[in-house]
Amino acid sequence: xxxxxxxxxxxxxxxxxxxxxxxxxxxxxxxxxxxxxxxxxxxxxxxxxxxxxxxxxxxxxxxxxxxxxxxxxxxxxxxxxxxxxxxxxxxxxxxxxxxxxxxxxxxxxxxxxxxxxxxxxxxxxxxxxxxxxxxxxxxxxxxxxxxxxxxxxxxxxxxxxxxxxxxxxxxxxxxxxxxxxxxxxxxxxxxxxxxxxxxxxxxxxxxxxxxxxxxxxxxxxxxxxxxxxxxxxxxxxxxxxxxxxxxxxxxxxxxx
Amino acid sequence: xxxxxxxxxxxxxxxxxxxxxxxxxxxxxxxxxxxxxxxxxxxxxxxxxxxxxxxxxxxxxxxxxxxxxxxxxxxxxxxxxxxxxxxxxxxxxxxxxxxxxxxxxxxxxxxxxxxxxxxxxxxxxxxxxxxxxxxxxxxxxxxxxxxxxxxxxxxxxxxxxxxxxxxxxxxxxxxxxxx
Numbered sequence: 372x373x374x375x376x377x378x379x380x381x382x383x384x385x386x387x388x389x390x391x392x393x394x395x396x397x398x399x400x401x402x403x404x405x406x407x408x409x410x411x412x413x414x415x416x417x418x419x420x421x422x423x424x425x426x427x428x429x430x431x432x433x434x435x436x437x438x439x440x441x442x443x444x445x446x447x448x449x450x451x452x453x454x455x456x457x458x459x460x461x462x463x464x465x466x467x468x469x470x471x472x473x474x475x476x477x478x479x480x481x482x483x484x485x486x487x488x489x490x491x492x493x494x495x496x497x498x499x500x501x502x503x504x505x506x507x508x509x510x511x512x513x514x515x516x517x518x519x520x521x522x523x524x525x526x527x528x529x530x531x532x533x534x535x536x537x538x539x540x541x542x543x544x545x546x547x548x549x550x551x552x553x554x555x556x557x558x559x560x561x562x563x564x565x566x567x568x569x570x571x572x573x574x575x576x577x578x579x580x581x582x583x584x585x586x587x588x589x590x591x592x593x594x595x596x597x598x599x600x601x602x603x604x605x606x607x608x609x610x611x612x613x614x615x616x617x618x619x620x621x622x623x624x625x626x627x
Numbered sequence: 628x629x630x631x632x633x634x635x636x637x638x639x640x641x642x643x644x645x646x647x648x649x650x651x652x653x654x655x656x657x658x659x660x661x662x663x664x665x666x667x668x669x670x671x672x673x674x675x676x677x678x679x680x681x682x683x684x685x686x687x688x689x690x691x692x693x694x695x696x697x698x699x700x701x702x703x704x705x706x707x708x709x710x711x712x713x714x715x716x717x718x719x720x721x722x723x724x725x726x727x728x729x730x731x732x733x734x735x736x737x738x739x740x741x742x743x744x745x746x747x748x749x750x751x752x753x754x755x756x757x758x759x760x761x762x763x764x765x766x767x768x769x770x771x772x773x774x775x776x777x778x779x780x781x782x783x784x785x786x787x788x789x790x791x792x793x794x795x796x797x798x799x800x801x802x803x804x805x806x
Contacts, residue, residue, distance in 0.1 A: 474751055533754075557641075
């Protein structure tokens with residue numbers, strides 16, 4: 372059951388990707404794809420790339436070299452799309468707040484540069500888990516991408532929490548899904564790339580990664596397709612005593 | 628192996644943060660009613676006095692160097708407390724103003740937008756001012772510049788007053804009566 376090429380393994384690899392393509396189609400039909408074009412592209416192209424990798428894995432005529440070429444291409448496309456999605460959510464989060472949009476852009480650029488630097492240093496120090504270069508580099512690239520991705524996601528959450536910015540349901544759902552996926556994948560790829568686990572442990576990690584991806588697809592389904600509870604925001608009145616203090620201040624200013 | 632452990636710990640902490648944000652977002656609606664009483668009134672005159680550059684210059688001229696550093700550190704700690712309170716008030720006002728954005732009255736919505744802008748600017752300036760203060764605690768001779776926070780707080784007062792009046796026109800707002 373918990374082995375490569377078992378029924379569970381096939382299901383966990385194929386199901387989330389088919390569901391994600393379905394989600395992409397539904398988003399496109401509901402017009403949400405116009406609001407989040409990068410996420411729509413990520414849903415469709417990312418899943419197609421992953422399915423292509425799956426096919427390359429199960430078709431006997433595909434050589435190991437060609438499998439890794441497909442894996443690399445899929446990984447690069449998926450990574451680029453993920454960063455575009457983060458940029459898309461970032462832009463949507465900050466657009467209603469022009470007073471801090473510039474600061475946000477500056478900080479996220481700086482944070483991104485630092486994360487790339489840190490990830491490059493960590494990749495430099497990684498000892499590599501296999502003698503086969505193309506595989507070791509793919510694992511290191513995975514680790515690098517997830518360090519930068521998770522760092523940017525955490526930065527966005529912390530920045531929004533500090534300024535009490537309000538997330539819309541769609542952006543929040545996208546970031547939660549990406550965040551959960553990035554946490555699990557970073558931990559797993561860090562262990563694979565640096566600790567050389569046994570083949571059985573790798574298979575277990577692989578299954579865990581697929582299961583997490585399935586969970587994330589369900590999170591995206593929930594946030595993007597299920598309407599949020601209709602919460603009527605109650606008017607919060609400012610306390611009178613504070614208004615009195617503010618009035619005093621305003622009066623003082625007017626008399627200056 | 629050490630690198631793997633560091634990255635795994637980072638990933639776990641990140642996951643905890645993400646789950647916490649998700650839970651706190653779900654609980655946000657029920658806790659919003661208790662926001663307004665959490666605003667702490669600020670003695671702006673005392674704050675102004677603390678960050679007054681001429682006051683600093685006066686103390687610098689009058690006091691021996693060691694005594695000036697000690698006094699200045701005390702003043703910086705007090706200013707930091709004021710700035711933290713003003714930042715917290717700004718954060719609460721952002722949430723209050725975001726609730727007011729749902730209003731059907733265009734004037735209220737506009738006032739809420741202005742309040743959000745002012746509160747966010749103040750929160751940003753408060754963060755920078757606090758950084759400067761922490762540097763100032765190590766080198767007290769560096770002048771304290773918290774004027775943007777003070778001006779921001781005064782602007783915030785005006786925006787909050789306007790929104791308060793638009794939301795509660797029946798509440799007497801004392802502008803012309805000296806207290």
